Every structure is written in C-alpha cells, then in structure tokens.
Amino acid sequence: MNDIIPKPKQIRLTEGRASYAGGFMIRRDDSVAFDLTAAVATLFPHRPGRRLDCILAFSIDPTLGPEAYRLTIAERKIEIVAATRRGAHYALFTLRQLSDPRTGTIPCGVIEDEPDLPLRGFMMDVSRDKIPSMETVKRFIDAMAFVKMNHFELYVEGFSYGYPSFPDVWKDETPFSPEEYEELDAYCEAREIDFVPNMNGFGHMSAWLARPEFKHLAEAEDGFVAWGFPFPASTLNPLDPNSFELVKKLYGDMLPRCKSAYVNINGDEPFELGQGKAKAECERRGKEAVYVAFIAKLCAEARRYGKTPMMWGDVLVNHPEALGSLPRDVVFIDWGYDRDYPFETHASAIAETGVRFCAAPGTSSWNSFAGRRVDMLKTTENAAAAMKKHHGLGLIQTDWGDFGHLQYLPFSWPGMLHAAGCAWGEAPSETAVIRHIDRHLAPEGKGRLGRCILDLSTYSGLEKDYVYNGTTAFKSIMFVDPSLERDLTMKKAILTGALAGSAYGSEAAKDVFALCEFVSKAASEAPESLVRDEIIQTCDWIVVGVAVNLALTDPARAEKAGQLACSMLDDMLPEHERLWRARNREGGLVRSLTRATILKNIMAIPPQR
Template identity: 40%
Template sequence: MQLLPLPKTVKKQEGTLNIEKIQHLAFLGFTESEQTHLLKKAGRVFAKALTISPSPSAFRVIKADLPKQAYALTVSEEGISLKAADIEGAHFAFTTLGQLIDGREIPCVEITDEPDLSVRGVLLDISRSKVPTLETLKEIADWLEQLKYNHLELYVEGFSFEYRSFPEVLENGNFITVQEYRELEQYCLDRCIDLVPNQNGFGHMSDWLKREEYQDFAEIPEGFFIWGAHRAPSTLNPLDPRSRELVTKMYRDMLPYSKSKYFNMNFDEPYELGQGKSKDYCDKVGRDRVFIEYMESLAEVVRSYDKRPMIWGDVLIHHPESLAHLSKDLIFIDWGYSADYPFYKHLKMLAEAGIDFMAAAGTSTWAVITSRYQDMIGSIRNASLNTIKYRGLGILVTDWGDMGHLQYLPFSYPGFIFGALAGWNFNEAHEYLIAPFLSRMVENALLAQLILDMSTYTRLEGEYRSYGSRLFSAILWAEHSRQEPKDFLTKMASNIIGEKNRLFLKNEFDGFEARLEKIDGLSPVAQTVKGELANALALLKTLLKTNEMLALKKYDMTDDIISELQAFLAKHAELWQKRNKPAGLSESSRRITQLISVLEKLKEGS
C-alpha cells in the first residue's frame, strides 16, 4: 500500500477486514449535511452505495476532540472506527482508507494523522492561452483530493472568465463560463477543496489595456521598457477612478458566484507604478502607500461579498515599514520560485508583524518546456519549512503558463505531489515518493520516471537560471526582438550553449527518445502522456539545433529547423484538444510561429 502523504503514525496490526462487512455507516456528532457529504465520499471510496444506520455498525464515524483536520483511523477484523474533529478530518481519513483498500480487503491498522499546514493549495494559470476543459479541471481536482489538498485557485487575468458585463471581450470563447465555474466549485466542495476565486486588478492588465476603450486607464499608455525589451502597458493608473470602477465591475461579475470565504486579488508586478501618471504622487507619499490605498479601496469591495482578501507580496515585502498599515484580515502571499528564495527572512518578518501569511512556491514548468526540477523541489521545501517554522497559514503550489503555456500538464504533476507531501508531513517529504504516485497519475511507471528525468535537462546547459532556460530563450527573444533578426541575434548572444554542453544535451535527449520509443502497450491516458512527452522532447531537440545553428552561424540549417517546428505545431494542435478549450491554441502556437518568422528572415539575410 502507498499512503500519500505519509500519515504521522501508522501501526500495522495482524489480519484484514473484508469490505463486504461494510454496508452501513453509524455517525455520532456530525450534522445531517456533514453526514450526507461523508456518505458520498464513502461511496466513492468503497465503489458502492452505503447507507446510514442509527444503530451500531461495523463502521463508526465519530466527532471527537482532536485538532482541526486531524483524524484517528482504526481498522480491525470486526470493523472500522474513524474519529475526527471536523468534516475535513473525516474526509481525509476516508481518503487514507481508500489508499488502504487492496482488492476486497483492508489491512488492519491504527493511524493517527494531521497536517503540518492548515492550507495546502494549488494555483492553475488559466490565462496564458491555455484554458482547461471542465473535464480536465475535474480530473485535476480528483488527484488533488487524493493528495489531501484543500485549496484550489484558477488564476485569471485578461478574459479567461465569463465577464457577463463585458460581452465584447468574450468573442473568442477562451474562458471558463459561470456555469462551469459553479459546477467545478461544487465538485471541489464534494472533495473538501475550497475553490478560491482569483482575478488580477492592478498589474497584469495588458489584455484590457490593449483595448481602445481602456488604453487611457494605463499608468503608461505608450508602454514601457523592461528586461531588455519594450512591453505593452500592463498596470492600471491607481489614481484614476475609472481603474477602480473597471475592476469593481469585474469583481461583481465573479464574486457573487463563489461560495469561498476568500478571494485572491493578486496585485503582483505593477511594474509601471510610480513611473507614469502616478509618479508625482508616488514621489510625494511613497510607492507603497499608493499601492496600499488603491488595494484597500478594492479590498472593501471584496469584503462586501463576505470574502477575505489575499494579495501577492512582491511589492510590500520590500517596504517592511508599510506592513503595519495593512488591514488585519488581509492574507499576505510571499512568492518565490527559486530554491534559495529568502522565505526564511520574509516569513519571519511577516510573523513578527502579526500578519497572516502564506508562501507560494512553484512547479517551475513555465518557459522551460519540461521543468526546472531542482527549483521545483527546492522552492516547495523552502516554502513549507519556513511556513511551518513561522506558523503561517499554508503553502500555494503555483503552475504558471508564461510564453504560450507550451509545457504539457504531466510535467506539473511532480510539483503537485511534492507540495502535498511537504505541506502535510514535512519530515516525511521524500523525493523517492514522487515516482510511485506519478505512475498512478500517468498510468505507467516508465513514463513517470521519464517525466522526472526530462525535468532536469537545464543542469546540462552550463549555467543556472532562476527563470526559463537557454534553450527556451530562442522562443522568448523571437517575440521580444520584434522578430527582427539583428535584435534576435544580439539577445541570443548571451544564450549560446557551449559545444561540450550541447553534446551533453544531445546525448541526454537521444537517450530520452530511445527510452520513449520502447514504451508500448499503453492505456488511453498513458498514450496521451507519451504523445505529450514525445512532442516536448521534439521541441527541445529542435531548440538545441537552433542554438547550435546560432553558435556556428550555419544559417543553412534553418529549413530543417523550420520543418521540425511546423511538425511540432501540428502535433501540439492535436494534443491541445485533449485537455484544453480550442480557442487558446492559436495564441500558444504564436510563440513558435514567431520563431519561424525570425528564422526565415535570418535565412533571407544570410
């Protein structure tokens, strides 16, 4: 049996219980609605309909004096005793029970268990091209339930939610509908997962600010320069009443449909704040004060829907003097996606300031095709350790989709698994536990191991990067060089991989390909995963060839590279349909077509 996350104590006993003895549940202390919830959960665990019995039963579910979310589970040859203080604890006990069942038998055992952190969450980015289908989201919720997560967010910026007050922005259909959201929410609630609404309303507003009717709401309408490239405007002017009116209207389109008591306002990365229209006021009173004033004006709207506001902390963490001015109900989320991010410093400061906080780590899958495995493991371990140490609320494992969301979902699974391990029982969060559970998710052990191995390729590039990779940089700079060959070559000069490291990568990728070709006899789920791994590997090999071409200035290689990129796009379109809404495909594919355009111009000019 594999119990995951590992319980705090497990005492194996002699004998087994035949599940045929379990026909009824006897509840003591649970409300009628709680009993209904747990009866549905029991039905899923035992794969049969059970009933409630008012008389003593072979399965007793007792409300007891235990910590929140804790449970005590005893399985004997005579029956099952389950004790918990609340519905969450009882639900998690049933999840453990489901992992214990072996055919028609349950081994006799005594388990006591409780999580290290009260909130264990995952954030899925549904706003960078890829909006998963409802079926995909439900499948993810099923796995999160198995991992004892209790918090899920769907990150929204731009037009990935059905804003009914703005029908003009919904023309392409690449959004989650209100009906889908409500259905998913109930599905999550049945699994003791809080679907927390999420929407940006300060930075990350580029899609809105590109529209003519909202351009003037921007802090810098003409755009700004950052990270070596000119970018479209992304931040609202916090002094313009129209900014608050726009975001309030968006809140009114989303919050009434949510049962959660929380709302993630985001408010991260308002890059232009204090550089444009608000510069004079920011210079006068401070950038942090302007941030807080605007944020609090919208937090009041959030509270009017009986929800507790959450914000990312990247702005205010650098202004510790401002923390005292935050409302006491605000939840501060400190985020860092590299293994050495200073959670130890930031969370200690937040704890001393008396602020409720969470820490956000990441799957590290974005802008890299597979994952940066060491940063995934390191950031999750770092966030969990310091959140436990400084008594924070919990952790959030984020899964972003920068640059076209070109990574496939299975590469995010290891981060989901390890986040569950570290958030529940940190002392038993071992990396070797990832592969067996991942094998269940992808329905093949060889594919699971290949996912993990493909997620480490960046170690061979010759240089550590906390964002992206040298191979992926060709995609990044094809977009941000305005597809001009001269600018592209200039930006790529610092991304050339040395000959020895290119050889290392080639041998690594050839080995992955040989392993993948030998995997056959697969279930439909595993067959899809194999296709995703094959296409990811094909793109990595093509990007390596692109890097070699640039290093050697052999531009006669461009025809082969373009042909391979076009083959990737054809397969990408086929795979996209299996998990996601079709409307976002063109935006995802645009990152590759931009690279093709640059390569065609390079060939013409050579």
Template identity: 40%
Template sequence: MKKLSRVLLYILAGALFLFVILVVFFLLKYNSLEKKVISTRDALEKTENRIVLVSGRQANGSGLNLLPVPKKVTEGKGRFKMPGKLSFTVADSLEGNVRYWLDRIDGVRSVSTHAGGTVIFRFRPGIHRQGYKMEITPARIRVEYSSAEGLFYSIISLKVLNRNYEGNIPCITIEDWPDLEVRGLMFDISRNKIPTRETLFRLAETLADLKFNHLELYIEGFSFAYPSFTDLWAETETPVTGEDIKALDTLCRKNFIDLVPNQNMFGHMMSWLNTEQYADLAECPEGFRLFGLIDMKGTLDPSDPRSIELVTRMTDDLLPNFTSGYFNVNMDETFDLGKGKSKKLCEEKGVVNVYMDYALKVHDIVTSRGKKMMMWGDIVLRSPEALNRIPPDVTLLDWGYEAMYPFEKNAGNFRAAGVNFMVCPGTSSWSSLVGRSDNMKANISNAVDAGVKHGAKGMLLTDWGDMGHWQYLPVSYPGYCLGGALAWNNVGADNVPLETFLSSYMYRDKSGIMGQLAFNLGKYPAYEEKPGVSMTSTVMGFQLGIRDEVLVEEIWRKMQEGITVLMGDLSPELISGFMESYNKRHAYNFEGMYALIDSANILLEKTSPGGDDGLLVRNEYLNTLKLLKTAVDLQYYIQNRRLLSMEKQKELLEGMDKTLTGYIETNKILWLERNKPGGYETSTSSLYSLKKQIIARLKGLEKSSFGRTVDRFFGKIVTAIAVTYIRNS
C-alpha cells in the same frame, strides 16, 4: 545652378562618407563583440553530468506508498482485501456524504448498515479537525474522527492505498493531521490555456486526493466571461463561464476544497489596457519598457477614480459565482507604477504609499461584499512601514519560485509584523516544457519549512503558464504531489516516496517507471549553459528565435540587469545566488541533451499509463520531446552556425522544420483534449514565427556565394546596431 549642384554633391559625398564610417564602425564593433562571445564560450568547462532517467531502484521507494506521508504509522499483520461491495457504519447525518466518498474508490460500491459494517466510522472528540485515526485489519477498518473533514481525509487515504496496492492493502494503523491549515493551488487559466469544465473537475478531484483544500483559478484579462464586458471578449475568447465556476464550486465543496475567487486588480491589466475603451486608464499610456526590452502597459492609474470603478464592475461580475469567504485580488508586479501619470504623486508620497492607498480602496470593495482579502506581498515587502497599514483580515501571499528565494527571512518579517501570510512556491513546470525538478523540490521544501516554522496560514502552490503555456498538465504532477505532501506533513522532500507514488497513483503506470521518468526528465537544466529565473534557457530560445549569437548574448545580459533592478531590493539572496550560478556556468552539454531525449523516447514507449487519460498522458510527453528536441537544435544552430558547412546547416534546419511541424500538428489535437480553443494561436505564434525563420534560412542557403556573403555582411551591421540600441535603452 552649378553652385547648387556642387553643394548637393558635397552633401551627398559627406553623407556617403558618414555612412561608410558608420558601417566600418559597426562592423568593427560586431567583430569585437563576436570575438568576446567566442572567447568566453571557449573558456567554459564541459560538464560530465549524466542524468539517469530510470534506475533499477525507485528513489524514495521504501515504506508506505501513500502521500501525504501520515504522521504516525504502526504496522500490523496481514492484508485487507477491498471488496467490490463495501459496507459501512456511520452517523445518519453523514451517511450520504460517506457513500459518495466511498464510491469514488476504484471498483467499490458502498452500502450503509446501522451496525457491523466492514468500515466503522466513530466520532471521537479531541482529534484534530482535519485529522483522523484509521486502523486497518484483515477483516475490518475502524476510523475515528472529530469532524466530517477529518472523516473525508481518512477515506481519501483509503482510496489512495486501494489503488496503490491494487485492492490488497497492508494492515496498518494511521494517526494523521496536517501541519498547515491551508494547502492550496493557484492554477493559471489566463495565459493562453483555458481548461474545459471536465479538466477543471479532474483537477479538483486530483487535488482532493492529495489533501489540498484550497483552489484558485488565476484570472487576468478575459479568461473569465465577464457579462458586463462581452463586447471585449465575445468575438475572440473562449473563457471560463459563470456556470463553469458554479459547477466547479459545487464539486469542490463536496471535497472540502475552498474555491477562492481570484482576479488581478492593479498590475497585469495588459488585456484591458490594450482595448480602446480602457487604454486611457494605463499608468503609462504610451507603454513602459520592461528590462529595456519589452513594451507593455500593465498597471492601472491609481489616481484615476475610473480605475476603481472598472475593478468594481469586474468584481461584481465575478463574485456571485463563488461561495468562498475569501477573494484574492493579486495586485503584484506593478512595474510601471510611478513611471507615468502618478509620477508626481509617487514622488510626493512614495511609491509604496501610493500603492497602499489604492490597495485599501480595493480592500473596501472586498469587505463590503462580505469577503476577506488576499493579496501578493511583493510590493509591501519593500517597505516595513507598509506592513503596518495592512488590515488585520488581509492575508499576504509571499511568492518566490527559485530554490534560493528567502522564504525564511520574509516569513520572519511577516510574523514579527503580526500579519496573516501564506508561502507561495511553484511547480517549476512553466517555461520549461518538462519541469525543473531540482529547483521545484528545493523551492517547495524551503517554502514549507519557513511556513511551518513561522506560523503561516498555509501554502499556496502556483502553477503558471508563462511563455505560451507549453507544458502539458501532467508535467505539473510532481509539483502537485510534493507540495501537497509537505504542506500536510513536512517530513522533508527526501523522505517522500514521490517517484513511486507518481507511477502508481498519478500516472497509474503498470510498468512502474513513469514517475522516475517524469521527475528525472525535469533535471535537464543541469545540461544547460545559462541558469534561468522561472524558466530554462532552452525554452527561452523559442522567444528569441534564430538570432545572431552576439545579439542573443546581449539580450541575456540585459535580462540579468533587469532582473537585478526589479528583484535586487526584494530578494538580494536570489540575485546573488543567480549571479553565482551564472558566473560558474559550464558549456551547454549538447551530447547529454540529445542522449537524454533519445533515451526518454525509448522509455516512454515502454510505459503504460492507466486511467481514462493514460494514452493522452503518454502522447503529451512524447510530443513534448519533439519540442525539446527542436529547442536543443535551435541552441546548437545558433552557437555553431559559423563552424558548420552549408550541407550541415541545411541538414540541421530541415530536421528542425520537420520536428517542429510534427509537434505543431499533434499539439493542436492534444490541446483540445483538455482545453478550450481560444488562446491557441497566441500560444503557438512564436513557433510559427520560428518555422518561417527556418524556411528563410534554407532559402538563404540557396543563394550564390556572393549573395550569402552580402547577407552575412549586413547581418553583422544590423546585429551591432541592435546591441548598441539595447545597451542604450
């Protein structure tokens, strides 16, 4: 017995010795990591950049206040005063449509007359199908067109001019037609925010006013009310219904917008694969670790016939609600393809060939239902041979959301391969709160330049909702306006009266400053230390929460590594540009950020947005500033906690808690103004988690000096272990 006790004692002593060695090892490791983080940050230069939210001069404010900018404008003399009762003359077959369109002009009620109307519409062959010629004189307006679509766009221009010039329209002659045949928006309804029918109607009418003619509601998971799968969504979701879509489709057709069905059918299947019914259809049933950080099951197993059976049932639920001849099946970002069940098959045939085999099965589904397929091009771009397998009726969609994305190179490759394609930039509003204006401007400009040069079928602007879909809808307006303007007439972003138009038409702001304010607020990434891909580091901080700075830096390093692996072969230009920006980064400009937020709050109180949602727009921006302030406070706390006294830490944490609480309370009210309730809890979960962390930190400050020292000691050990785990994952 004594011998056994002695053995147990040796084992215990050995275990204790090993524990002490490990503790010392990880403590030394942490100290080394912390020293490196501090020295790196101390070496960063401070930026003296200063963002001016509103200047005395409206940028791009000269010239005609009309977007898209017309191809040809000849100035006349005098003004046309819009009457409350507007007579028009047009062919009998178009009378009803023209009356409907004219009645949408602010303050106008139209009446038809067979001759001598104030507005005379005359058919003239040879004009571009979507084009028109409009002569505005003090007494009369004459329009020439070759199709109802061109006539419609002439009325849209008249509607916009009427609002922007408050019914006192300058006399001009316009000759106009589009550069790109298709000018579309893909609107994300699958990341938390499910818009109400009224919001969708407002969106469609806004897009029509910007001369968009294509709209897609991005669907993954259960954002659509699939009638064959009610058991999967009825208890938890508030999706868009078939009746919602049918009503929207009718409105879109009246405004020459093609409402195209959209549904992801290969990757991005997380919601389906997380259910008991379909978990075994996952390529990686046990999950796949993206970036070595995020566990996910996102891709269907292409070798299982039941995958095609599932997407076929989904398709047959969705398509009857649309009249469009197109169907976007997406199929992007199949990150885990070849990492699980299909690994052997992919090793034999190649990942891209396995992908294309599945894509062609989906193509059979689409064509057998009388549609033409659209799909993302990120996978096939990785293999020139795959382009040769694309059926001639398919349109490839080239997405890229950074200023340095190689649209030019890809468009040239598509053109050389003889495939139909569209360029797909983004609004840069998601994962940013108030936008990334400089990136948005360059991203859209580069996409449209490449599309026009290489004969793209059109532009599909994307508006996503990553990281909780926290941006309010009006934050995307600058992207909508610039995207629509350049896709119609690619005059260059610097020649577009964007800020003026935003103020007068989109926000209807009597103060005239809202457009500048909205656009320039989106320049705040210039104050950040770290550049982000499709996000800002300030907003990314919410996903990380209150973490040791050493761990935060390691997560950023791992993300850079993951992005390089995922995008390096597809877009080396993007990766090199990103790494160059990262290597040239500067210190986070907290002083500039706080001054920006304070200035924006003051200026917003001076704005006077109009329309039936004017007050809502202002409140959305005011509430956004609360969340942005919380984000900056969080960054400041993480970077400077070791330098702050207990009193300063407490003051900062209490301020964060108060501001965050105010945001959350107001956000729920604002959310329901434009969206259905489903998805709200998921969207805000990280904010509630942060709130709990703040409270825990405040309680930790109440401990004794010894208690705080113990917490800090073990916090260092845990951080060092976490960093080691991440580096080896």
C-alpha cells in the same frame, strides 16, 4: 507504506489484511451528521458476486483537530474516527492509497494523522492563452483532493472569465462562464476544497488596456521597457476613479459565484507604477503609499462580498514599514520560484508585523517545457519549512503559463504532489511521487511514465548556465519577437542578440540531447496514451530549444542545427494543436503558437556565410 502522499504522521502495522472486494457495510454513529457513502463507492468499487465482508464504521471524536483522523484497520472492521467530515474524508483517501485494488485488500494497522499547515493549495494559470476544459479542471481537483489539498485558485487576468458586464471583450474567446464557476465551486466543496476566486485588478491588465475603450485607464498608455524589451501598458492608473470603477464591476461579476470566504486580488508586478500619470504623486507620497492606497480600496470592495483579501507580496515584501499600513485582515502571499529564494528571511520579517501570511513556491513547469526539478523541490521545501517555523497559514503551489503556456499538464503533477506532502508533513520521496503518478494519475502508462516525467524535469541541471525562472533552452522561444511591426530578418537579428550571452555549448547540448532521446524512447515503449504523447512532444520542444540556440550562437553548427529545428517544428506545431485540444478549450491556441510559428520561419532563413 512510505509511498503514501502525504505520508501519515503515525503508522503502526499489525498482522492480517482487511478485504473490501465485495464492498463495505457502512455504519455511522448517531453523532455522525455527514454521509460519505458516495465517496466510498467511488474510491472502493465492489466486485459483483462478492459478499459484503467488512464493516466500515464512522464515529466522531470532537477532541481531534478539524482535519485530523484516526484509522483502525482490522480484518473484519475498519474504524474511521474524526471530528469533521473533512477529517473522515481524508481517512478514506489514506485508506485508498493503502489498498491493493488487484486483491481488494488493505493491510491491518492503526494510523493517526493531521496536517502541519492548515492551508495546502494550488493555483492554476488559466490566463496565458491556455484555458482548460471543465473535465480537465475537475480531474485536477480530484487529484488534489486525493492528496488532501484544500485550496484551489484559477488565476484570471484578461478575458479567461466571461464577465457578464463586458460581453464584447470576450466574445471571440472561450472563457469560463459564471455558471461554470458555480459548478466548480460545488465540485470543490464536495471534495473539501475551498475554491477561491482570483482576479488581477491593478497590474497584469494588458488585455484590458489594449482595448480602445480602456486605454485611457493606463498608468503609462505607451507601455514600458523592462529587461531591455518594450512591453504594452499593463498597470491601471490608481489615481483615476474609473480604474477602481472597472475593477468594482469585475468583482461584481465574479465574486458572488464562489462561496469561499477569500479572494486573491493579486496586486503583483505593477511595473509602470510611478512612471506615468501617477509619477508626481508617487514622488510626493512614495510609491509604496500610492500602491497601498489603491490596494486598500480593492480590499474594501472585496469585503462587500464577504471576502477576506489575499494578495501577492512582491511590491511590499522588502518594505516592512509599508506592510504595517495594509488592512489588517489581508493575507500576504510571499512568492518565489528559484532555489535560493529567501522564504525564511521574509517569513521572519513578515511575522514581526502581525500580518497573516502564506508562501507561494512553484511547480517550475513554465518557462522550461518540462520543469526545473531542483528549483521546484527547494522552493517548496523551503517555503513549507518557513511557514511551519514562523506560523504562516500554509502553501499555495503556483503553476504559471508564461509565453504561450507550452508545457503540458503532467509536468505540473510532481510539483503538486511535492507541495501536498511538504504542507501536510514531510517531503515525499522520488519513489513515492513516481509510484503515485503511475498508479493514480497515469495508470494507462503501465508503470512507465512517472519516471519519464521526473527524469525530463532534470534537464535544466545539464545546462551550462543557471537561469532564474527559466531555462536556456526555453529562451529560444521566450525571446522571439511576436510583434507584427518587424520582418523575419529583423526578428532573427533580435533573437540572435538575445541569445548571444547564453550560448548552450557542445557538451551541454550533447547531454541534453541524450537525455531527451532516452526519455522519448522510454515513453514510446508505454502503451499509446495522451500522457505518453505529451512526454514525447516535450522532449521535442527541448531539442528544438537547444537546436535554435546552437543555430544562432555556434557558426560551425548553424546550418545543421537550424535545419533540425525547422524540420521538427513542421511536425510539432500540428501535434501541439492536437494535444492542446485534448485537455483545453480552443481559445488561445493560435496565440500559444505565435512565437513557435515565427521561430520556424526564422529557422528557414539560411545562415549567413
């Protein structure tokens, strides 16, 4: 019973078990306007030849909350009482998790349940090279619905959406089509999930600004320098009317395809703002004022489509005086992905302004290969606690794909499950998460893969140094120069310099190698499956990341470690292609492997003696 995700608020077990092996006789009161017969048939397939021996009765209680339900299970009759279709649907998911499919039975008892937070969401990055297939997205939506999440976004920047107004920009890509968005919208609606359109239209515009016809719209056409590295132009010039006209066309192509009352306009990380064409205006009025003025225009445009705008909070979260100047209907999203991120402090300050807000922790799967378990747990739990204390709307668990989106989907599952539990009520136990993965997400692993996924996500804790929003092992990929301007010798020098202050150390390397060997062996003992192979490949990614670090920071191990990394990458690159194609579209695959391919060639250069 404690393994249900999310855990129900009140559970009272009684003697006996109800049997559904022959299916259910479904009865609905006259007050019940919805029909969940199809959902029942999917969740509880009957066994041919068995008689219908259990009644499943639906009735309405308008005094319950919009997502609440009451479930009474007796041997011959199961009663579901709710105020809405959504509440009744959630009762079915609880019933399914309670059930034993081997015997076709469910323990008797009474459950009363409703969520703590009204918004329980997930945002999937589909713009950092990896664009999933429709089947992959639908299966993920099913997994969300099963744990009562109700908000879903596909993060879009660049050309991962096929804008009808700009067919030339994505003709060589494999984006989601507008028709596919409509299909996903209907699929989500049937599962009580709000499919919220998401599109960046201020910062993160690098793909657009790299094209000659849009380059003039950049705030700084020559790009910018951050963290000591050069980056291409990524931010629109907010003073150029044509910047707004571009975003208007993009909104017109996407927003009508989703029935949601919301849209995430993003607005995060306009890195160059105030460094280029808008510098004088930012100095005169203040950068925050220039930023808010452009955001206000985007919000007004979103309202033309009947959408309430949501936006990331990084630019304004530390400027409460500017928060008050935002349009009053905006939903402000405070995001943070490291264990010490101050969700509580920010929530308290934002609540004082009267702005509606929610929090966005993360799966921590990106920049890490396998996730950073402690950071995922802490950010999710702290965000949920802050939202409950300060009356925020809820959580949106983010899952990004920086630097090639090299992590595989199963390493996002623990973060999704943890967010579902925390937003509904309380954090699920590690045992519950493992059991859920093994039973519902990777049953082909015969109970062997859930533990492997969680164990591997702890490797960052074995590293010598804590890394914000990443791991030391992943730096070996992150800091590879992907440009065409420099030769391999120079690229090796750049990577060596970038890793100079992050030497892995022999003891940490030994511990991480041992963990990867243990997990790889445990996974290999499971039946052959895609998830099993993704876990084994992830172990190899981590080993390569550590080996590259040793090769470039430890002269005594340089030759042997470099040879290991080069040899492993020879096998891993084609394996990554195979695993990619199993869940994702072809577009972006070559870009995803750019850094890894260059890294293999760097490691083939003999070390200097």
